[in-house]
Amino acid sequence: MNTENAVPEGDGREGHDHDDHVGGTVEVFIDGKEKHIPAGTYTTADLKKTLGVDASLDLDVIDEHGAFRTLTDADHTHVNADEKFISHVKKGGSS
Numbered sequence: 001m002n003t004e005n006a007v008p009e010g011d012g013r014e015g016h017d018h019d020d021h022v023g024g025t026v027e028v029f030i031d032g033k034e035k036h037i038p039a040g041t042y043t044t045a046d047l048k049k050t051l052g053v054d055a056s057l058d059l060d061v062i063d064e065h066g067a068f069r070t071l072t073d074a075d076h077t078h079v080n081a082d083e084k085f086i087s088h089v090k091k092g093g094s095s
Helices: 018-023 044-051
Strands: 002-004 025-030 033-038 040-043 057-062 068-070 076-079 084-089
Touching: 033 044, 040 044, 044 057, 044 076, 044 084
Parallel strands: 025 084
Antiparallel strands: 002 076, 025 033, 040 076, 057 068, 057 084
């Protein structure tokens, strides 16, 4: 998994780069369920849509050490095979 906060240069299209999907599909896991999606780089919004996650929820990636990291709206995530994601209600704070 590779995420970057920088917005890549391009033609201004929103969403993931369709050219990255030439490699076929990869198997990933969302909320413990297997799913096959096109390999490539996604914005967080497009990754949620592709994984079937409601836009109002947070999406975390679980790394190889079992650590959770919430993907931000600014992230661009390159999805590799066997990656694990979990969705959850957004953390909120009250004062």
